[in-house]
Amino acid sequence: MSTTISVLSAALAAAGNSEVIWHPADYWDLSIPVYLFLAVVAGGAYLTGASACLIRSLRGKGACCLETEIARWGFLVAIAAAAGAGLAVLSHLAVIYRAILFPIYLTNFDSWITIGTWILVLLSLFAVVCLLLQLFGEHAASDEGASLFPRTIVAWVSPVLLETIDGLVDRVRPPMSVFAGLHLLGSLFALGTIYTGFELAIVDTVPLWNDPVIIPALFLTSGVAAGIGATLALTMLFEREIGPVFAGYALTVSLLSAVSLALLYYGWILLAASDAPAAAASYATLTDGWYYVGAWLVVLGFVAPMIIGLVIGLATFADRLSPTLERVGGPALIGSFGLLLVGGLLFRILLLLAAAQNPLVVIG
Amino acid sequence: MSADDDHWMFYFDPNRCIGCHACSVSCKQRHNRDADADDWRTVSHVSSGEYPDFREVPISMSCMHCHDAPCEQVCPPDAIIKREEDGIVTVDRDRCIGCHYCAWACPFGAPTYDEEGLMSKCNLCLGEGPGGGHGQPERQTPEEGGAVPACVDDCVGGAIKAGPKSEIMQEVSEEAAERFEQGAYEGRVIVEPLKEDGEMADSIRNGDELNIVDMAR
Ligand code: SF4
Numbered sequence: 001m002s003t004t005i006s007v008l009s010a011a012l013a014a015a016g017n018s019e020v021i022w023h024p025a026d027y028w029d030l031s032i033p034v035y036l037f038l039a040v041v042a043g044g045a046y047l048t049g050a051s052a053c054l055i056r057s058l059r060g061k062g063a064c065c066l067e068t069e070i071a072r073w074g075f076l077v078a079i080a081a082a083a084g085a086g087l088a089v090l091s092h093l094a095v096i097y098r099a100i101l102f103p104i105y106l107t108n109f110d111s112w113i114t115i116g117t118w119i120l121v122l123l124s125l126f127a128v129v130c131l132l133l134q135l136f137g138e139h140a141a142s143d144e145g146a147s148l149f150p151r152t153i154v155a156w157v158s159p160v161l162l163e164t165i166d167g168l169v170d171r172v173r174p175p176m177s178v179f180a181g182l183h184l185l186g187s188l189f190a191l192g193t194i195y196t197g198f199e200l201a202i203v204d205t206v207p208l209w210n211d212p213v214i215i216p217a218l219f220l221t222s223g224v225a226a227g228i229g230a231t232l233a234l235t236m237l238f239e240r241e242i243g244p245v246f247a248g249y250a251l252t253v254s255l256l257s258a259v260s261l262a263l264l265y266y267g268w269i270l271l272a273a274s275d276a277p278a279a280a281a282s283y284a285t286l287t288d289g290w291y292y293v294g295a296w297l298v299v300l301g302f303v304a305p306m307i308i309g310l311v312i313g314l315a316t317f318a319d320r321l322s323p324t325l326e327r328v329g330g331p332a333l334i335g336s337f338g339l340l341l342v343g344g345l346l347f348r349i350l351l352l353l354a355a356a357q358n359p360l361v362v363i364g
Numbered sequence: 365m366s367a368d369d370d371h372w373m374f375y376f377d378p379n380r381c382i383g384c385h386a387c388s389v390s391c392k393q394r395h396n397r398d399a400d401a402d403d404w405r406t407v408s409h410v411s412s413g414e415y416p417d418f419r420e421v422p423i424s425m426s427c428m429h430c431h432d433a434p435c436e437q438v439c440p441p442d443a444i445i446k447r448e449e450d451g452i453v454t455v456d457r458d459r460c461i462g463c464h465y466c467a468w469a470c471p472f473g474a475p476t477y478d479e480e481g482l483m484s485k486c487n488l489c490l491g492e493g494p495g496g497g498h499g500q501p502e503r504q505t506p507e508e509g510g511a512v513p514a515c516v517d518d519c520v521g522g523a524i525k526a527g528p529k530s531e532i533m534q535e536v537s538e539e540a541a542e543r544f545e546q547g548a549y550e551g552r553v554i555v556e557p558l559k560e561d562g563e564m565a566d567s568i569r570n571g572d573e574l575n576i577v578d579m580a581r
């Protein structure tokens with residue numbers, strides 16, 4: 001990150017300030033923004049899976065339907081993203097086994113890293129249980145769909161094993177009320193991934209991060225939108241027809257993207273108006289060269305799903321989905337969700353790279 | 365918002381610092397650290413203006429053993445401990461996971477990380493070497509038989525002092541004491557006002573028109 005510092009110095013010099021050499025704020029590498037992003041993506045994907053189950057029971061549908069397919073992809077993405085987040089953060093640590101033994105070692109519950117570790121681990125457990133219940137058992141055995149690929153893998157390993165798991169899952173399958181409770185609790189942990197924002201927001205020394213509302217809210221809305229988007233994109237790759245369920249999720253992503261954009265704009269205004277030297281340094285970095293291009297990519301990542309989701313969502317509900325729109329709608333939505341994922345990750349990377357700590361001076 | 369009377373603190377007088385780096389060198393020697401290891405005590409040279417109005421002030425900094433220890437608050441495995449008995453902030457390297465969160469939280473850039481990736485920093489010469497302060501008995505003053513911190517001992521100009529707050533407060537100027545009581549530096553360190561160049565001090569406080577060099581370790 002020494003490049004960051006020199007870019008920053010140059011940017012400040014260009015802005016008419018004298019050259020300032022900052023204490024290098026290079027304590028974290030790029031694995032941390034990946035971790036911060038994937039943790040909330042896991043939360044968003046879990047929420048998609050849980051809500052799909054809820055919609056299915058509200059609509060009185062059987063087990064074999066689009067909602068089940070969305071639910072399975074949601075829990076699958078949640079598990080993959082949580083695993084990715086865990087691996088990313090572990091790769092950055094010096095003593096990995098102490099982090100793996102977190103119930104013994106992470107004892108400071110005032111630290112957002114401790115709180116976050118518990119949230120991420122519990123969310124993963126809930127996602128695994130929910131996925132197993134959707135993936136195995138009598139209903140799943142008679143269902144079809146791309147999201148059932150883990151069954152194929154298990155069957156390939158051993159057909160007897162698949163039969164055993166199916167039987168086991170049917171035996172322990174909880175009643176609807178327990179199911180609802182499971183999803184509710186899991187959803188609380190999914191929303192709890194907002195902790196990733198608090199991990200940065202409490203750092204007093206970095207004005208770019210130090211906002212207890214905007215940063216956590218932005219982390220949540222952008223990450224959850226990306227989690228829903230990733231789940232929908234995977235589902236749509238195999239189920240092309242755009243119906244009211246897809247449209248509802250697309251509208252939700254559109255709304256979350258719009259809120260993210262508004263928060264981003266508000267945060268940007270605050271940063272520009274701040275007279276703290278480190279805030280000015282971060283602002284100078286973000287308006288310079290590739291950082292500036294990156295910042296616009298983040299904006300694009302929110303604008304695209306906001307507009308495309310709104311158009312397709314409203315057209316579907318108003319029953320005005322023309323054949324052309326129907327044909328291009330799916331790929332357009334998938335593309336916009338891809339941009340959302342890129343933008344959400346880039347947003348966190350830029351936050352890290354443009355971070356400047358208050359200059360350290362102890363003098364009269 | 366200040367340390368307890370019997371908690372140890374640092375005092376720094378920029379008017380007496382000549383920027384010779386004796387403090388950071390002696391710190392390394394006392395703690396038997398490699399010459400190329402990151403400094404627990406850094407000396408930075410802060411300058412403003414251009415010749416002939418060029419001014420430069422050296423500043424010596426380390427962990428200030430903050431009364432509120434922001435590093436301790438964020439440390440997930442409770443590896444950082446603000447000790448009740450003497451206020452010294454120590455590190456238990458047998459618990460540290462090397463997450464670097466403390467570095468972000470610290471307002472003075474004090475935490476350093478060695479090749480093992482574990483945190484180490486000044487322990488006010490309570491013990492020797494990285495993590496040497498952890499689990500040591502209560503800090504004794506030199507009068508009680510305790511060691512004088514290396515940086516204090518070897519400071520050529522007598523610019524650094526360390527000791528229990530009640531003792532340090534008796535040795536500082538009225539102006540420094542008053543500013544400290546008013547919350548300067550959030551009560552984490554006592555600093556003598558810069559006398560020769562009030563204008564520069566102002567610009568430093570505002571964070572503008574200055575060059576800070578040698579900040580990087
Ligand atoms: S100076 Fe930094 S490392 Fe030392 S106690 Fe304060 S916050 Fe912790």
Ligand code: SF4
Nearest residue numbers: 439460461463464466
């Ligand atoms: S690097 Fe070590 S001492 Fe610092 S916060 Fe992490 S665990 Fe605590």
